[in-house]
Amino acid sequence: MSSKAIQNSIIADPKLAPEGHLKIDWVEAHMPVLNRVRKQFEAEQPFKGLKVTISLHLEAKTAYLAKVVQAGGAEVTITGSNPLSTQDDVCAALVEDGVTVYAKYNPEPEEYKALLIKALETKPDLIIDDGGDLVTILHSERTDLLENVRGGAEETTTGILRLKAMDKEGQLKFPMVAVNDAYCKYLFDNRYGTGQSVWDGINRTTNLVVAGKTVVVVGYGWCGKGVAMRAKGLGANVVVTEVDAIKAVEAVMDGFQVMPMLEAAKIGDFFITVTGNRDVIRGEHYDVMKDGAILSNAGHFDVEVNKPELAERSVSVRTVRRNIEEYHLKDGRKMYLLAEGRLVNLAAGDGHPAEIMDMTFALQALSLKYVNDRYKEIGKTVVNVPYELDEQVARFKLESLGVSIDALSDEQRAYLDSWQEH
Numbered sequence: 001m002s003s004k005a006i007q008n009s010i011i012a013d014p015k016l017a018p019e020g021h022l023k024i025d026w027v028e029a030h031m032p033v034l035n036r037v038r039k040q041f042e043a044e045q046p047f048k049g050l051k052v053t054i055s056l057h058l059e060a061k062t063a064y065l066a067k068v069v070q071a072g073g074a075e076v077t078i079t080g081s082n083p084l085s086t087q088d089d090v091c092a093a094l095v096e097d098g099v100t101v102y103a104k105y106n107p108e109p110e111e112y113k114a115l116l117i118k119a120l121e122t123k124p125d126l127i128i129d130d131g132g133d134l135v136t137i138l139h140s141e142r143t144d145l146l147e148n149v150r151g152g153a154e155e156t157t158t159g160i161l162r163l164k165a166m167d168k169e170g171q172l173k174f175p176m177v178a179v180n181d182a183y184c185k186y187l188f189d190n191r192y193g194t195g196q197s198v199w200d201g202i203n204r205t206t207n208l209v210v211a212g213k214t215v216v217v218v219g220y221g222w223c224g225k226g227v228a229m230r231a232k233g234l235g236a237n238v239v240v241t242e243v244d245a246i247k248a249v250e251a252v253m254d255g256f257q258v259m260p261m262l263e264a265a266k267i268g269d270f271f272i273t274v275t276g277n278r279d280v281i282r283g284e285h286y287d288v289m290k291d292g293a294i295l296s297n298a299g300h301f302d303v304e305v306n307k308p309e310l311a312e313r314s315v316s317v318r319t320v321r322r323n324i325e326e327y328h329l330k331d332g333r334k335m336y337l338l339a340e341g342r343l344v345n346l347a348a349g350d351g352h353p354a355e356i357m358d359m360t361f362a363l364q365a366l367s368l369k370y371v372n373d374r375y376k377e378i379g380k381t382v383v384n385v386p387y388e389l390d391e392q393v394a395r396f397k398l399e400s401l402g403v404s405i406d407a408l409s410d411e412q413r414a415y416l417d418s419w420q421e422h
Contacts, residue, residue: 009101010115012088020093026065031061031358032069032400033393035416041072046369049075051148053124055116055134056155057085057346058103061354063094065346065361070099070369074126079103079119081130082300083112086222102411115161120145126368127152129176131300132162139171151175151371151378153364157190157221158276158300160382167382175366175378179360182385184393186222189360193352194345195226198272198298199234201349205323205338206294207391211235216268218261219275223298227272228256239264241280265289272344273297283309289335294340298345299313305341323348362393 006014028035041047052074056062062078070076078094080086080103091101102115112202116133125148127134132154138146151174154160160180166172179185203210215236217228223241224361228251231238241261248258265271265285269292273280276299286309297304311317314327325337339347349355366389371378396407408416 001256005095005098005100009091009095010118011091011095011101012104014087014092014095017092017096017198018089020060020063020087020089020091021096023087023090024063024093027064027354027357029070030354031361033066033358033362033396036359036396038068038071041068041365041369043360045073046372047126050125050372051075051077051122052120052126052368053130053134053139054128055081055119056077056128056130057081057343057351058091058101059085059087059346059351061092061351061357061361063090063099065364066094066099067097068361068365069128072365072369076100076384077099077102077119077124078124079115080112081133082346083107083109084342085351087364097138123148125150126372128155128364128368129153130155130161131398132159135159135163135166135172136177139166139173146173147382149174150375151177153177153179153367153371155364156180156300157223157361161383172380172382174380174398175375176369176382177371178382178384179363179367182363182367182390183381184359184363184390184397185385186377189356190222191226191229193360194298194366195225195228195230195272196356197345197349197352198227198274198296199230201344201347202270202272202294202296202338205321205344205348206336208294210270213237213269214239215270215272216241216261216264216269217256218271218273218304219277219299220244220252221274223274225254227232227274227298228254231270232256238268239268246382261285262288265368266292271295271305273299275299278303279306280304283307283313286310286313286335287327289333292336293335294336294338295341296344298343299340300343302341305337307337307341310337359393359397363389366393375408 031384066078077100086103086105088105100117160178161361181402215231216239218241220240228238239257242248266288316328320326327335338344
């Protein structure tokens with residue numbers, strides 16, 4: 001146990017640690033790929049003498065990632081990436097394990113921001129970010145904390161959009177690896193992880209049947225594909241709304257109805273936003289929605305469902321169940337917003353399954369090592385995860401499943417590499 005971590009941490013209740021340890025032990029037993037990476041890090045000590053600051057949804061799977069990075073020799077500080085996804089018992093357990101934690105469940109907005117800044121005031125050498133919050137702070141109000149940062153890795157679609165905008169303008173001050181764009185992230189985490197965890201959150205929160213209802217999925221990227229696929233499996237009639245013609249064609253060929261949001265708003269029972277954009281459900285949509293419509297968001301920020309315009313149309317707002325706010329509209333209709341419009345799978349659930357995050361967090365850990373080894377040659381830009389790291393994670397995953405695959409023969413490889421072979 002690190003006395004430094006205990007003295008410096010800001011958490012809700014240290015006495016919650018025993019329950020947090022049980023949660024972390026459970027995910028550790030179900031993350032074989034990350035366990036392989038941990039053994040590698042323990043042997044190689046790639047982060048010896050370095051400080052690493054992590055901002056992610058602070059629950060058990062994230063905690064285990066922090067311990068794996070710590071096993072590689074790092075002094076680790078961690079904070080949350082969403083006020084409602086932090087689990088206080090997990091925070092307490094991490095502090096006992098020597099990780100400095102600046103996080104609490106549901107802090108006030110000012111305190112939440114202050115905790116992010118406290119995590120950066122350790123002056124890290126490397127960062128792992130979620131949604132670009134750490135990077136934004138470092139490049140705006142706290143540029144004095146930039147001096148030691150060698151680089152980092154970004155978890156989300158939203159964060160990478162922000163990073164690429166900074167990169168395009170020449171504003172990025174250190175290299176960042178776009179982990180979200182790796183095959184072993186978006187094909188599995190975004191599709192199967194989001195697909196399952198969103199419905200875990202909705203179902204446990206509402207306790208309502210999905211079969212026979214109309215589910216409107218707003219956005220058909222990899223997350224939207226997963227949400228729509230799982231909704232179909234639950235027996236829903238699925239409608240997709242899109243602004244991208246190619247993705248819309250894909251949704252049609254996957255068997256879903258596609259229509260403008262204003263039309264979908266009239267028939268939906270459940271609405272799930274997964275776009276990374278703002279105001280995709282807004283006033284004009286509320287005006288035509290059915291009484292009892294249920295609104296939820298699975299994008300990083302709570303701006304996809306426009307809450308001010310919903311409040312303007314309401315005479316009262318009350319909490320009718322944990323994580324369900326009832327908006328009583330002036331015309332008598334009622335609408336229900338889940339988890340304050342924040343990430344429903346984490347704010348109202350436990351997030352993605354451990355076996356899914358096993359692959360994503362293995363990529364995070366290996367990408368952090370990659371950027372630390374090459375930050376000078378990479379330069380101040382956004383880079384993709386090298387294919388060999390992606391493939392390494394996939395092979396570790398197959399081994400953990402007891403699955404083997406074929407390999408190309410020398411003749412086959414030569415055939416593929418030459419235009420003269422027949």
